[in-house]
Amino acid sequence: MSRFIATSAIRGSHAIVEQAEDMLKDALEKLGADVPIAFVDKEGVGTAYYLPVIYGYSGHKVEKLGDLTWPLEHAKSLLAPVPSENLWLPYLGETADAGVATLFAEEIIEGIRFAKGEQPEVNNGYKFNGPISDVQTRSWGIQMVDGSMPGFAAIIGAAKSNEVAVKIVRELQSKGQLVFLSSMSNGRSIVDQLLEEGVELGYPTFTIPFGTDTISVVYAAGYASRAAFSFGNVKPGDFREMLLYNKFRCFAFALCLGPMDDLKWATGAGAITYGFPAICDTVVPNILPTGITKYEHVVSMPFDDIPGRDDLERAERLVQRCIEIRGIKIKIPKVDIPVAYGPAFEGEVVRRENLHSEFGGKGGTCVEWLTMKDLDEVEDGKITLIGPGIDSFEEGANIPLGIVVEVAGRKMQKDFEPVLERQIHHFVNGAEGIQHMAQRDITWIRFSKGAVAKGFRLNHLGVILHTNLHNDFGAIVDKVQVTLYTELPKVEELREGARAVYHERDARIAGMTDEAVDIFYSCTLCQSFAPNHVCVINPERTGLCGGYTWLDCRAAFEINPTGPNQPVPKGRCIDPVKGEWEGVNNFTYEHSNRAVERFTIYSLMDSPMTTCGCCECVMIIIPEANGVMVVSREDYSMTPCGMTFTTLMGSIGGGLQNPGMMGHSKLYITSKKFISVEGGIKRVVWLSKNIKEEFAEELQKACEREGVPDLMDKIADGTIATTTEELLPFLEEKGHPALTMEPLI
Ligand code: SF4
Ligand code: ZN
Numbered sequence: 102m103s104r105f106i107a108t109s110a111i112r113g114s115h116a117i118v119e120q121a122e123d124m125l126k127d128a129l130e131k132l133g134a135d136v137p138i139a140f141v142d143k144e145g146v147g148t149a150y151y152l153p154v155i156y157g158y159s160g161h162k163v164e165k166l167g168d169l170t171w172p173l174e175h176a177k178s179l180l181a182p183v184p185s186e187n188l189w190l191p192y193l194g195e196t197a198d199a200g201v202a203t204l205f206a207e208e209i210i211e212g213i214r215f216a217k218g219e220q221p222e223v224n225n226g227y228k229f230n231g232p233i234s235d236v237q238t239r240s241w242g243i244q245m246v247d248g249s250m251p252g253f254a255a256i257i258g259a260a261k262s263n264e265v266a267v268k269i270v271r272e273l274q275s276k277g278q279l280v281f282l283s284s285m286s287n288g289r290s291i292v293d294q295l296l297e298e299g300v301e302l303g304y305p306t307f308t309i310p311f312g313t314d315t316i317s318v319v320y321a322a323g324y325a326s327r328a329a330f331s332f333g334n335v336k337p338g339d340f341r342e343m344l345l346y347n348k349f350r351c352f353a354f355a356l357c358l359g360p361m362d363d364l365k366w367a368t369g370a371g372a373i374t375y376g377f378p379a380i381c382d383t384v385v386p387n388i389l390p391t392g393i394t395k396y397e398h399v400v401s402m403p404f405d406d407i408p409g410r411d412d413l414e415r416a417e418r419l420v421q422r423c424i425e426i427r428g429i430k431i432k433i434p435k436v437d438i439p440v441a442y443g444p445a446f447e448g449e450v451v452r453r454e455n456l457h458s459e460f461g462g463k464g465g466t467c468v469e470w471l472t473m474k475d476l477d478e479v480e481d482g483k484i485t486l487i488g489p490g491i492d493s494f495e496e497g498a499n500i501p502l503g504i505v506v507e508v509a510g511r512k513m514q515k516d517f518e519p520v521l522e523r524q525i526h527h528f529v530n531g532a533e534g535i536q537h538m539a540q541r542d543i544t545w546i547r548f549s550k551g552a553v554a555k556g557f558r559l560n561h562l563g564v565i566l567h568t569n570l571h572n573d574f575g576a577i578v579d580k581v582q583v584t585l586y587t588e589l590p591k592v593e594e595l596r597e598g599a600r601a602v603y604h605e606r607d608a609r610i611a612g613m614t615d616e617a618v619d620i621f622y623s624c625t626l627c628q629s630f631a632p633n634h635v636c637v638i639n640p641e642r643t644g645l646c647g648g649y650t651w652l653d654c655r656a657a658f659e660i661n662p663t664g665p666n667q668p669v670p671k672g673r674c675i676d677p678v679k680g681e682w683e684g685v686n687n688f689t690y691e692h693s694n695r696a697v698e699r700f701t702i703y704s705l706m707d708s709p710m711t712t713c714g715c716c717e718c719v720m721i722i723i724p725e726a727n728g729v730m731v732v733s734r735e736d737y738s739m740t741p742c743g744m745t746f747t748t749l750m751g752s753i754g755g756g757l758q759n760p761g762m763m764g765h766s767k768l769y770i771t772s773k774k775f776i777s778v779e780g781g782i783k784r785v786v787w788l789s790k791n792i793k794e795e796f797a798e799e800l801q802k803a804c805e806r807e808g809v810p811d812l813m814d815k816i817a818d819g820t821i822a823t824t825t826e827e828l829l830p831f832l833e834e835k836g837h838p839a840l841t842m843e844p845l846i
Pocket of ligand 1: 523624625626627628635636643644645646647648649713715716
């Protein structure tokens with residue numbers, strides 16, 4: 102505890118308690134003990150909670166002047182002697198007590214002023230709001246509870262300039278914070294600054310002018326007490342519960358603009374007891390270790406030292422820092438893009454006739470990559486396009502695109518990256534006229550002519566991701582910035598980096614077995630496209646999009662327990678070889694709109710998993726070869742089954758169960774459980790060349806594990822065969838094991 106702050110706050114508390122004592126003595130003499138006291142706002146609407154700070158802390162009801170004697174005595178009892186500035190206080194205790202005494206004294210003073218008819222304040226003809234009424238508190242209740250209005254900022258003092266004052270308030274409003282205005286700095290109040298700039302103040306604009314002195318800050322504490330009574334079901338006098346409610350549920354902080362004085366410090370100490378930190382735009386000692394507040398207690402952010410090109414940018418950063426310090430989770434009410442947005446548009450397809458621009462897909466390159474950074478490396482809401490925008494290309498062009506999403510958050514973990522990255526698909530599809538398919542380095546996005554005509558551009562992808570990540574994953578994500586690259590060499594470079602990360606993520610699950618767990622996980626994220634599709638994800642098979650491993654699903658469930666990734670207890674084992682469990686069957690049946698009754702984990706021929714449009718690969722049997730072929734999404738050539746990847750997808754991509762045909766991830770081919778009922782990788786007679794290359798090492802290991810180390814040489818690809826006529830002689834010449842395996846059908 103800084104001795105400077107402790108000394109100043111305790112000194113301030115002595116002064117204000119003395120002032121309250123003098124005022125009370127005088128008022129009792131002049132007005133008598135029976136004069137009624139009630140807090141009302143400028144419209145005369147009041148509160149049923151007496152003087153709410155005193156009531157909240159002690160349960161003591163103040164209804165008339167005489168009722169103020171006990172709170173005053175209590176405040177006096179909390180005062181410790183003013184410590185010398187040379188004394189180091191190891192803990193906050195005495196300062197916190199001084200803070201409570203200060204709030205009591207301030208509320209007593211306001212009570213007396215009400216008794217005398219001096220509140221709400223009128224200054225230069227302007228009528229301040231004074232305390233907030235219960236009616237108003239309740240009308241903000243839903244927003245307080247659902248998180249769209251996370252809390253409040255109590256601004257104390259005045260900003261560096263009118264321009265900065267307006268910017269700070271606008272930034273806070275845009276983040277849904279209520280803004281309370283009090284006090285002065287160097288004879289100016291932020292209320293003057295805002296009024297001079299024509300800013301509307303009052304309940305409708307969420308900006309409440311309390312008064313021109315620091316004493317009026319106590320109305321903020323009173324509001325916090327009443328929020329705890331109304332929304333937290335806290336009983337008056339149960340101060341521990343009340344403070345805990347405020348610390349964890351009411352995201353408030355004090356923003357002190359301009360020089361601090363003893364009373365401001367004393368009041369700040371009172372705010373800290375509520376769990377509200379103070380952020381100062383001047384040089385003051387930091388009190389960083391957390392204790393009473395959730396994070397830091399007092400943070401100094403000298404305005405002129407905040408990095409930024411100009412004062413407005415500095416103001417924005419100041420507010421951003423406040424939000425971080427308080428751990429406020431921001432909800433952005435609407436996705437601010439020129440086309441409609443919502444789940445109704447998720448399943449929408451953009452056909453070639455309506456195509457304006459395309460990214461990835463046939464002949465294109467599109468990569469999406471979400472990565473975690475430190476809080477100070479990410480500027481929330483920053484969206485940057487590097488390279489030409491879509492207007493520089495001809496209509497119908499396939500434009501290279503790299504989407505890099507950088508997120509930061511105090512609770513963010515590396516393990517959550519794939520979970521958040523996989524949401525890109527779902528988020529982007531919500532935009533009208535925009536289609537997103539697949540993921541990772543095989544992403545394929547289309548913009549329709551209609552969307553582009555309405556003004557949709559690449560940066561809007563960033564807006565969509567920023568908004569939704571905050572809204573849906575606010576519990577772990579504090580900041581999101583998005584960079585979009587459209588120059589091919591840069592996108593290719595990115596793809597290399599991203600691929601290394603994808604392989605790292607996949608490797609984390611290596612070594613885990615299905616037998617070692619009792620629970621598999623579901624994924625129903627793709628039901629907007631394929632309503633009956635359920636991915637069941639076991640340690641030895643990733644989701645068919647390749648984006649989700651069992652570990653990712655577990656993380657996703659942890660983040661969002663009611664989300665699309667649910668635990669699927671295996672239940673009673675029906676067939677250990679085919680991998681059929683009662684629990685899995687029941688789950689799939691319930692979640693596939695009762696379309697899928699049975700489901701095996703290890704077989705291609707008997708009730709395989711359903712397939713949605715996201716799969717990285719499709720496998721299908723080639724009866725003539727007594728084997729299966731696997732074609733990847735990146736392979737556009739004809740295949741020995743007589744169909745291209747696209748045609749195959751057209752027949753199974755809608756969530757159907759097709760014995761002999763199944764979508765899956767690339768990684769699955771290397772799994773020990775890869776169609777183990779049908780003989781595993783030894784059944785593969787044809788495999789897209791790009792997979793052979795990308796997974797060369799892993800495939801080699803799998804072949805060795807299965808006892809056929811030279812298997813890869815025996816498996817054909819598009820350069821060897823695109824028809825069965827070409828395929829069969831090759832297999833015979835190489836002596837492919839499938840030819841002598843048990844008949845598939
Ligand atoms: Fe989830 Fe499966 Fe869709 Fe991947 S393909 S997102 S695992 S439902
Ligand atoms: Zn899908």
